[in-house]
Amino acid sequence: MYLATRTIAALTATLAMTAYAPAACATEKPPSVRPPPPKPTVADVIKASKASEWRALDPENTLYMHTAAGRVIIELAPTFAPNHVANIKTMVREGYFDGLAIIRSQDNWVVQWGDPDEKNPRPMKTAKATLKGEFTIPMKNDSAFTRLPDPDGYAPQVGHSNGFPSARDPKTGRAWLAHCYGMVGVGRDNDADSGGGSALYAVIGHAPRHLDRNITVVGRVISGMPMLSTLPRGAGAMGFYDKPEQNVPITSVKVAADVPPAERSRFEVMRTDSASFKAAVEAQRNRGGPWTVVPAGHIDLCNAPIPVREQK
Incomplete structure (x- = not known):
């Protein structure tokens, strides 16, 4: 009883001291959690950018894929996969993809399109069914590389090459495209040289960077990712649709250069070697207030x- 009485008395005194503490002490934030001063956002950087810091898509290396769910625009990367890009454009111009379908949607992974009938695949005309894998290129062929300042767990150096996320290894002298969201790759079997571009996929989930240097990457989706990433997930193995009616038909795929100029899109990509792009990266790297409490650095x-905009 004596100990309990003393404890109650001590608590009463403590509460009394707390009640009369200055109000400022209760609301003042420690310096470590004060929000940083406002800094430019990515939107601010884009608004202040110069026209010369943007580049139009090359019609000869741009694909328009029209599906039952919407239109997808893909920018190809011939610097990194010249043979596959050329082969894919040949397939497109021969009408290979017209009437095929999106056949796979695996959650947090990829959406894939191609021929639903693997047992009786559509024949090629002059395009090749398989090609030697183009997983990396010599660093000397990637002169547009702009390096990011932070370390990466998958490559000694990472950055961007003319609008594509890329990586390189100075010891081996090789460079390659990275499997970031929206990147387009070539499906293959166990044989490294078993892909040719007839089966393509786009990354719709967390970047599967462990695929880097194991699959040929041929470009990235510039427009249409909201549609691709929200397609119903396939219930079959690896997200393949297990019922034919679930496939999303592809109406047509065209090379933009073969489309009348008046019908082409007018998308532009911010030059990844520009001052504005570096500012956009920094705006994400060290976000300012008032919402951000601790910038990531x-x-x-x-x-x-990689900012993209459409000119109306």
Whole structure:
């Protein structure tokens, strides 16, 4: 009883001291959690950018894929996969993809399109069914590389090459495209040289960077990712649709250069070697207030924004 009485008395005194403490002490934030001063956002950087810091898509290396769910625009990367890009454009111009379908949607992974009938695949005309894998290129062929300042777990150096997330290894002298969200790759079997571009996929989930240097990457989706990433997930193995009616028909795929100029899109990509792009990266890397409490001071390759805009 004596100990309990003393404890109650001590608590009463403590509460009394707390009640009369100055109000400022209760509301003042420690310096470590004060929000940083406002800094430019990515939107601010884009608004202030110069026209010379943007580039139009090359019609000869742009694909328009029209599906039952919407239109997808893909920018190809011939610097990194010249043979596959050429082969894919040959397939497109021969009408290979017209009437095929999106056949797979695997959650947090990829959406894939191609021929639903693997047992009786559509024949090629002059395009090749398989090609030697183009997983990397010599670094000397990638002169447009702009390096990011932060370390990466998958490559000694990461950055961007003319609008594509890329990586390189100075010891081996090789460079390659990275499997970031929206990147387009070539499906293959166990044989490294078993792909040719007849089966393509787009990354719709967390970047599967462990695929880097194991699959040929041929470009990235510039427009249409909201549609691709929200397609119903396939219930079959690896997200393949197990019922034919679930496939999303492809009406047509065209090379933009073969489309009348008046019918082409007018998308532009911010030059990744420009001052504005570096500012956009920094705006994500060290976000200012008032919402941000602790800036990261770091940015992952696949979280570095590559601004795209459409000219009306």
